[in-house]
Amino acid sequence: MNKFRIFKTLLGVAAISAAPFVANAQKNWQNLDLKTDTIFGISTEKAYKELLKGKKSTKVIVAVNDGGVEANHEDLKRIMWVNAKEIAGNGKDDDKNGYIDDIYGWNFIGGPKESINFETLELTRLVRRDQVRFASTTDANVAEKDKKDWEAFKAERSKLEQKLAEAKEGLAGYNGLKGAIDAFVKKIGKPNPTLEDVKNFKPTTEIDGRVQGILLPEIEKSSFEDFYENQIVEGIDYYTRQAEYNLNIDYDPRSIVGDDQNNLTEKFYGNNDVEGPDAMHGTHVAGIIAADRTNKLGINGVADNVLIMGVRCTPNGDERDKDVANSIRYAVDNGAKVINMSFGKAYSWNKEVVNEAMKYAVSKDVLLVQAAGNENENIDVEKNFPNHKDLDEKTIASWITVGASGPKDDETLKASFSNYGKTQVDVFAPGVQINSTIPDSKYKNLDGTSMASPVVAGLAGLIRSYYPKLTAAQVKEIIMKSVVKINHNVEYAKSEEPNAEKVSVPFSDLCVSGGIVNAYNALKLAATYGGKTAAK
Known part of the structure; x- marks a missing residue:
């Protein structure tokens, strides 16, 4: 997902990020409240203060299916999922799940000696x-x-x-x-x-x-x-x-993995290195979801009682459908109730295998959360995989696709890079200048629907933690129904050219729900579902 846009300068061809500039972007802005803080976050802090104080919750596992997670990051190490059935470092598959020493998760793009970093599209x-x-x-x-x-x-x-x-x-x-x-x-x-x-x-x-x-x-x-x-x-x-x-047709790193890449039924390959050679993206995603809210370090994640499972399936390049499918199945089989998927691509070789894995996840009551993409395209029209288009209603009811929004409730609310779609994008969430965890126990601001998706995954984990009897489909329904509706137009450029014409459209044309997710509203609504669903 490219954040750079080419333009002509007097020096030749260069590029500057298309991400909207946010002056002195406030740390944690995604969790703030529009009325109280004048910043269009999702009211997480308000929810903790007014709705969750003193309430009990249950642990929920959220899988980060991504490019790698730094498990020992100062703001993540306490909230990493640990496979209690596995004995670390003994070279045995103690829990008999087919994956040796899978302590924090699994890496489907690694082999016996190393892991893939760069890949082709x-x-x-x-x-x-x-x-x-x-x-x-x-x-x-x-x-x-x-x-x-x-x-x-x-x-x-x-x-x-x-x-x-x-x-x-x-x-x-x-x-x-x-x-x-x-x-x-x-x-x-x-x-x-x-x-x-x-x-x-x-x-x-x-x-x-x-x-x-x-x-x-x-x-x-x-x-x-x-x-x-x-x-x-x-x-x-x-x-x-x-x-x-x-884009190099002569480059093919797959021999590193050592699997039969044409055998889509093959599941037991890879290694247990959930960090991999470049964990910037996945670590950032993990922090947005659940960075430790108790340690007074760094940032606060959306959810306060979830465990992060690292499942590496996305290289610096396009993910392979076989790896995506296996990463979903691994997360489901090892207890994840929410899976964040901050990836996507314009072409798909074996989309059926991914669709079947998604159906499997739904059959096990797992909610899938996906980033919409960063090409400023209408994915109702343009190809983007995975997508809703050839799946049944039951699967779609447990899968939510997320666009990115900015901090101001004005015509710039849609992030300039964010994909959109009246039928293919479900909701929008903060995705501009989001401060979160990166490797070496550091922090950085990043832009993208990749950042918006974990805001929603964190919210889903939060709801499932405090209301554990709710189904995945109910959690999606609650998130969709509780958005803050946007009743004004937003602007975006029609092309990538520097002075491209802008169009102004109702925000309701950009996604199914017509709004920005809101944790406060969602938790209030969750409390009305079934009466006895809330943890006491």
Whole structure:
């Protein structure tokens, strides 16, 4: 899910994050209350203060099916799920579940010696597969029975070539911009110049003037150091990953795992390293859900009595359907009642295997929570996997898809990057400049529907903890019915171009519920379901 948007500058091609800027984003804003705090959070703190004080709750396991979780993070170690049936480090499958030493969860993209970090996109894998099949095929000799697949292959190949060209162009632009900025900063004579330093600098070349024009509005928002690290360095890293790994048809790391990738029934592969080589994303997600609310460190998660199970299935690239399906089944079989899935992709090789795993989860009363995606697209129309479209009503009743919102109750409420859809997105939740846990017991602000989804997963875990007799379908119904309805229009750009035309639409056109999730409202509503469902 790309947070960078290419634009043309006088220096060439570069990009700046499309995420909306939030001045001095308040830590924990996602848990604040619109009326009390004038920030459009989900009223979690209000709920704890007014509704939950003195009430008992039961432990609920929430699975983070993601790219890895740092289990010993200072703000997570107390709330990590530990498999009590397994003896750590003895090299045996003590609980006979098929996974050796799965103490904190399991890693489906690891092998005997190491774990996958970078992966290709599903698009790349589909083109690689079909270029073998159609190696000697032309429009003139294609068999009638293969014409549909042939046309699909040509479209996918063209799309891959386009994306690779854009990645290379973006990388060249970023490298050029970095070089110009480095030279500019060297002339100032300070490694981290202030806004005043940049303002007072007298350009001696045309390039210096252009760099000054780029830096001034960016440093005015935050600082040079933040801009350089979060935009320039991350931009180079992003486009490097795209060009060298994600879109590289010759790159295939799957041998690391050692499974038969064509055997969709194979379940017992991987390793027990739930952190993996890059746990930034999954650790951030885990903290949003349940970072320790009692230790006076870092941040406060949404839920106060859940355990985080780490299930690694998502690399830096597109997840494989087989791994997603197995990660869902693992989480279900080991006791998770909520599964957060902050991932998605535009193509799917084996979507049926994922759909069957979701149906299995629903049959076991597990609620699935998924991020809608960050392409600013209408996923009622554009392809996005997994999705609701070919599943039965029973499955959809236990699966909730989440868009991202910002902190202000105005036309900017929809995060500029967030996907939307009147039928495919269920609710919106805070997903802009969310401060949460990252590896090495640190914290960072990140943007994305990947951050909005765990807000809802945390809320689901909170409800199931205090009202344990509620079913997964009831919890979704409560979350949907208790949203704060938005009765005004919101704006978003029609394309990725820097000066793209904006459209203004009713917020109710963006999702099924027409609102932002709210913990206070949800817990009040949960108390009315069945009367005896609440923990005393």
